[in-house]
Amino acid sequence: MKRPWERRAFIDLLVRVPLFLSVAPAGLGGCRRADPGAPSQGQRACLKRITYLMFPHPELGDEPYERAAAGVALLAAGRADLQALVAQGVEKLDGGRAGSWLALDEPRQAARLREIEAGPFFKWLYQAAIDHLYNDERVWAHIGYEGSSFERGGYLQRGFDDIDWL
Amino acid sequence: MARVFDRQDDGVVVVIGSGAGGGTVSRELASAGINVVCLEAGGPVERIETDAHRMFGRLTWFDRRIGSGDLPADFPVWSGKNVGGTTLHWTGSTPRIPEAEVTPRRYFSSLPECSVIDWPLPYAELRRFYALAERAMGVSGTNGWPKLPGNNNFRVLQAGGRKAGLKRIEVGNMAINSVLQGGRSACLQLGFCVSGCAVQAKWTAANTPLAQAQETEHFELRPRSFVLRVETDAAGRASEVVYVDAQGTRQRQRARAVCVAANAIDTPRILLNSHSGRFPQGLANRSGHVGRHYMKHVFSIVTAIMPRPVHFHRGTQNSGKVYDFVAGDPARGFAGGFAFEQVAFDPASLVRLARPGAWGPEYAAQVRKYDHFAALLVMGEDPAQPTNRVTLHATEKDQYGMPVPVVHYVDHPNSRAMRTFAQARAREVYTALGSRDVFYGPPPPATHNMGTCRMARRAEDGVCDAWGRTFDVPNLFVSDGSLFSSSGSSNPTLTIVALALRQAGHIKESMGRGEL
16 A cells, blocks of 8 residues: 655655646655644645645545545745645635635635646646645545555556457 | 676777667677677666556656757657666657658658658668567567467457457557567566556567676676767777766776767757867767757657446556558658557556646546546657757756756657647547546657657768768767667567667677777
């Protein structure tokens, strides 16, 4: 099982690269540490909700979004620039009243998100959310991706050419 | 049998880069008894993981490059930085450039703002070296090795293509073993070709020519050696290569001859950075062509949600081809031709590429059908434009203290017309089978980088002669995709290897005659 919350992404790339492929973590896993610069509980709740609104798979339940948000929050931990990006983004959604965006109903939340989608916070989170949500084996199983086949001898004997409806 | 050569040894040929071109030249020279030191910027890749995400992080050249024009500013090019270069990442596709495409002036010469030239060597010559390259690389579909079987994604392409009236649909020749051969496994259809092949069924410069070179007494590979400059002596010959070693120390390796094979971005970058009193515009750049005519193929990614499951991630990623549109036809409204190639992506990449920037319930529902996706890549001929070029940034430097390369590229209107036409034809392939959701993705950051030190008949048209020898410096060669006189519409690696084989033969003969 992959543990996205243990993956620390290629942080600089996430920020400056218009990501084509997933760019996170080659071997940069590390322990989480208490960091005064980490996103607050409220901010993390927003990150999680935004990730869900970007890519809602209601059948998956809460867990993959929790993991994805934790992974995204970890990217921002200890990074003043990303910290500020998250803080400003959430503030903007809240319109100055902390917690108010989360209290909105789903259509209104989505409408507010549309208003900020061209901004740097949304763009950054969009890439980071894809990276963390769609590199989770639980999500893979849900959408029909089977991941590494090497351990099972590849797909040679396991359906690489089994299409039967053409 | 690893050899270590003294840095003062001026009898060695220094090869810069260990990819398809550098690996091949190294092997050819070393096995002929010529001493070679190969300087590779990256490190060795010990173990391939079947995880696209992680391998992207391990294989990719992340040093700063700046894109301008139509290219992403921060990641204009996708190449490899490791022993074996971009061949760990490549798909294994090995089509030959068709004969008609080595004389592109016939159909491109009327395009405005272009600088198209023909290849300076006869096609028969290229054909001879294609055959040798296919043999050396173990290309399935040649030399009696059977073609790979088509996978589900291919069968969708084939069935849809036929319904849409296409005829030339095939599994292409691939430098991926269909049978055990060359000490490498047969393909197990793992589905992670571009992440490095875990069973080494795919030819790479690391698993074949570099491994062969290392069996000789004449080869030293120096990984993590980042080249900054090529120095010349009083006679104007390449005499020394300056690089930063694994410890971060600046070193100099003396040389009898130098082959630059650092990919079409860094090869001109090194030459431009090698400016001197004698070569104020950069080494081998009296003509001003170093870095110019950068070509990268006209790309588009077309993805489609099929009515029933495909499982396009299973098996060889890039083996299926459609060649109906390779021969150009002016009636289509543009010059030149293109191929379709099947392609597949891991989930995160698909989400980014199918509908970039899309989000919300509709897109999530589409992504939910990951296992219903089929996809192809449009790959078309890119006319050379002098303003598409690699230059050095005036002030920005990388971690080695070398000026950051700026890659400028703007699509020619001909390329835009080609892309639009190709996307519509690709749509027909998938709608013929009942798909109602076909998406046109953007061109990915290029892995096919060509033309920036091109071969030409005349010194005023290019940087190198038909052997890849620079016109200005008699013992300086270019040995990678920078050499391409035009882009063709084919994946470039087979041609890089063919040209490298031919060049190595020329170097051996020249040395035998005492001319080099």
